[in-house]
Amino acid sequence: MDLSSHRLLVVGAGGIGCELLKNLILTGFTDIQVIDLDTIELSNLNRQFLFQKCHVGKPKALTARESVLKYNPNANITAYHDSIMNQKYNVDYFKQFSIVLNALDNKAARSHVNRLCLAADVPLIESGSAGYLGQVTLIKKNTTECYDCLPKPPQKTFPGCTIRNTPSEPIHCIVWAKHLFNQLFGAEDPDEAVSPDGEDPENMANAGQNSVEKTEVVRVSTRQWAKETKYNPVKLFNKLFNDDVKYLLSMSKLWEKRKPPTPLDWSECINNSSIPLREDQNSQENSKMTSLRIWSMNECCKIFEDSINKLYQRLTNAGDDGILCWDKDDEDALNFVASAANLRCVVFSIVVKSKFEIKSLAGNIIPAIATTNAIVAGLIVLEALKVLENKTEECKTVYLRDRPIQNKMIVPGQLVKPNPKCYVCAVKPEILVKINLNTFTVKQFETKILKQELNMVQPDVEIDDGTGRIIISSEEGETDANNEKTLSTFGLTDQSRLKCDDFFQDYELKIILYHSENLDSTKEYEFISDSQAIKDIQINVEKENLKQRQLEEERKSKPVEEDIVIESVKSSEEKKRSYEKAFLDENVPSQEETSSKKLKPEESEDLTSTSVNNASDVISDEDEVKNNQQCENDVLLEEVEEIMIEDDSKQVAENLNGQNGHKTMPKENKDSNGSGGEDDDDVIECSSEDDVIEINDDDSQSRQTVSSNYYQNGNTNPSTVDKQTINEIKFFQHLNFESFQIFELLQIN
């Protein structure tokens, strides 16, 4: 194949992008365009090998081009230091490429490139990495799932009352400290209140008693108050960690089942000894790096004082309307957040964290290493070559694991067919939005629903009632008069339809409005296209829980019985999707919460959210588990490739392969050297690939769908999971949770 005849677009010149450009040039591609809007930072250099220290501050795309040209000075590489979401890069621009390769680090850009590739009908290789985990997959119009076919995990939110009144985790205090930073120095946001919330529903029973105090504390804005005291650190300290805490203590209902907070006193704290705020469990390890050390109380106070003084100085220098922006790499800002968060942790008897850990949490840092990116970039090129050779049917969705599971470290999975109900790639995309039409404004509809949630860039919206009335126009200023009007002003009622069009993305979407005044206070809107499916699934889940509990009881009463039988839930492809959604929705704050704030990623390096979803939810074509004694060599044979399937299992396997996306939670064979082979008894059997095993922790916090295609020698009954396997699956839940946590938990603004 003549590689030089193909023009390629590489979107992103970061972790994966640098490796990818090198691989493409070495493989023989010569016509490449690369786009990246970032500049080089010091912390990039451990993996973005096309950059050196002398390049810090320079544009990534241009620098990467310079460096990679050394591998082939004759290559034709065009670099743009620009956002891929710039209008310049429209459908016509995309049409010139044989294939587009994503090396991105955020959802918005991925979603946007996805739409342009669909519109231009250009194949796209999507990729992502997080720590040791990676994923590469093909997105092709009418052939595979598109980026938006699967619902993405919702953005993590923390309810206001947890942040303001009852923190119980370090992250709650860190979020609070970041809010405090913005209240004091940054752009004030009413959703980021830091003072006690007297209207905590949990305390409502005796809220009346506190009404006098409440007005005292809440009325003056934190900024106003700080200005009046000229940002006196001692006064701030005593207000935040003493007065406010005392007020919280007066909300006695909150502390009936919790440990009450302890107010701090500046003069006591600053004279406090130099004992670290918590025992350094790994003091030996911590001594290896300054930022890992745990501060003492007096050190924490000094850093709080010092950082406020410095930040106040900078705020003053910035002039009357000047504000500071939170940045994890700004030493003063980080010191302020770290000290304030830790002081609050002390107040609430929460484990304090080191500055290093707080930076991770506050800055939403996703660990990244060279090797994962190198492997992912290699996989991208192999996939791209198959596409260019017109062998799309040989393409896989490929996962890189952190360790072998079922002996597999790099795991191929079948590509999934498009979701016919996808709100992006369906023939006539539609979505239902549940919303309060009497309060939701046009502007909110545009920013929150169309742009933030549905990733449109320049939407035009007309009422689809034959009148062609336009309520939102992409022409600047044309519909500004509508901005503050509510949707009902335009006669929009339940079941009204809107035609939303993004000319730039060549994307048209029908939105069906569902009026609701009963949305709980934390949600302003809901997408409910799958509501019935979700309900069905939830009912099933409840049934399963009940059954499992009963079985667990039975098992306890019969200790000899080793196996736990888990009934499988029959589920269609669609239900699986919905189930995932239902599962994810669990993370959305519940009704009791008074207010919540959307948290956006500040930094989510090289990560597809799909990879987060699926990182430990590996798709594998075919897994056979043996159940008898094996010699060591047999470990070789545990894995079966689809092309080599035979015997009784062939029939089953074919059935399985006929389905879309076999999401399995492979049994881990810890003892992969086969010494003894006792692990081989850990068999999960299911009657069909579509079966969803719902493993449920007693605490029901972390659920995991396991759509399993395990089978044993064609024997399809009954569904059993033994104890060890359950432990292993629990371990995966943890893994999944953890990567999920990295992505979701830490998205604090």
Place this chain on the structure above:
Amino acid sequence: MKIIQMISEDEAALYDRQIRLWGVDAQKKLLSSRILLININGVAAEIAKNLVLGGIHSLTIMDFKTVSPEDLKFNFLLDQSSVGKNRAESCVNALQTLNPMVKVYSDKEPLSLKDPQFLSDKNFDLVCIISNDFDEINKINKICRNNNVLFLSGYVFGLYGFMFVDFNSYQYIVEAPKISEDNFDKKKNAQDAGCSVKQEAEEKLTFEERKTDFKSFENFINEYDHVLKNLSTTKLKRLSKTYLIILLFREFLEHFKRPFDSKIPEDTENLLNLKKKLFDDLKIDQDLLSDTYLLSKTFDEFSPVNAILGGIIAQEIIKAISKKNEPVDNFFLFDGNLMLGEVIKI
């Protein structure tokens, strides 16, 4: 050996994103490790790049060959001006630029001229040789085993590649998550209390020490006849193609007393003849690895696969140095047709 008391501020800033993944302790071990990499071809260049970026103490590149124009196609550390010069020496500059904090050395003396004690833990913590010469791998593996030096090997041939690992008797630590009782109670209370959101389970990590005894490369060389005889036809059919190709290379070496060379035209033909015999002996279908298929593919290096194997091998080296997480025991086989990378014990 240099002992690092503290990770410097510069190092902490540069290695920030990876310290957050494998911890400061692992980084410290990396920063004091001395690694020898023998034969610097394309996949070795990938390994060298990954290790130097990760921050080891020193990397020694050993290669007595000279740079050919062909090398430039796969080894991105070289440029036009290197042709005709020593391969190891020519790679030093490019590697040094990647990370000035790592010491990069070259050695152009053939191993055969070295003192046997050269490959000892006095000089190196880990030795990695890139080769398709199984005799060479075997010889160095033996020395490393005796000298208690960690050993890895690997090679890329077209869409296929393998890694062999021998850490001898190897102790390491795995982190296992554990939800503490304490936290569980806290969570329950919070749920009872109503307002507060369900709390994320805060897992405490427990550390578990494990031990793995590796097999030598010699074991693979000598035992494989026995291994194959014990495999049923059904089982053989399920063997990774990568494994079948490695077996063919082994046959080739045994037969011609030199490794297979894709640049010699008659070698491919000889390989096909060997395949017919081997597969007949094993009673497996010739089409399992069809002639047309073998002829259509290159057994040269291939850059995307170099990147993949280079990433896998470097990651395994980092794992070995930090003595953390389960090692690959003992073969990793990659098949770029299936996009499958599997770990098997041979």
